[in-house]
Amino acid sequence: MTNLAVLPLVGASHIVYFGTPEIAVAPLEALVASGCDVQLVVTRPDVRRGRGTRTTASPVKIAAQRLGIAVSHLPNDAIALAQKNQNLLGVVVAYGELFKSDLLSAVPMINVHFSLLPRWRGAAPVERAILAGDTKTGVCIMRVVEKLDEGEVFARDEVQIDETDDADSLGLKLNAMAIKLLLFTVKNGCRDGVEQSGEVVYAKKIKTTDLQINWQTPAVQVVRQVRVGGTFTTINHKRLKIVRAKVSSIQALGKLPGQICDLTNVSCVVATTDGAVSLTEVQPEGKAVMKVEEWMNGARLSEQSRFE
Helix, strand or coil, X not given: CCCCCCCCCCCCCEEEEEECCHHHHHHHHHHHHCCCEEEEEECCXXXXXXXXCCEECCHHHHHHHHHCCEEECCCCHHHHHHHHCCCEEEEXXXXXXXXXXXXXXXXXEEEEECXXXXXXXXXXXXXXXXXXXXXXXXXXXXXXXXCCCCCCEEEEEEEECCCCCCHHHHHHHHHHHHHHHHHHHHHHCCCCCECXXXXXXXXXXXXXXXXXXXXXXXXXXXXXXXXXXXXXEEECCEEEEEEEEEEECCCCCCCCCCEEEEECCCCEEEECCCCEEEEEEEEECCCCCEEHHHHHHHHCCCCCCECC
């Protein structure tokens, strides 16, 4: 077992920040705005988009460069920093990779995790909470250990998941809560950590199969898929992203799952295994997001049409 670096008990003087996606930008900005000395940002390497050779920096890298903070793609660069700074703290927000033992033994690290641990350990806690129909979730500030999200918890708070929350809106709620907990922990030190207890549930990474609508599931589950974002179906052999949808009160008697059960100039209602879902915003292949009535103008649909 790794001998973990000792966490500061009275607040950190210097920060090395590990993060990659957009959700990790606001906590970085909040640390800087509060006067914390963020000496280094470690983020995942630039990624290539499309078929060309052009690469794109992560949102955290872009933010760090704007803030004038040194950036690295090598986690072990934090070890050299720890050797120069006795009161260094590593702060991790959605970095996207596990850390090796040599880093954890050199740099004391805490992680901002967007769930009520030990429920939804892993890569996609926000999305999995929505898909499971959870009514609440939260934020934990926890020690980083070698095993996935198993460290003791230093701060924790809960938030309600509304039926209208999607991954973006829930992420904003959680991020606001996370920033308050993170700033308190960084400035006051990591005291009185609590071991995790309760049922362990893992939040596996969201895959394409999680986003493809299965019309042979209940209407409420289809809407949950849509709330995660990036959800799609196919009709007339073309992919259609479903951006917004809601459970419909319209009866789908005699209709097969995926078949249109109500079609007007302003609405498109699709049958599921137990009811129906009304589409409100969609994105056809190669086009922008649009209201469903705009899409239907050229979609050539009938009540015999069926989503595959």
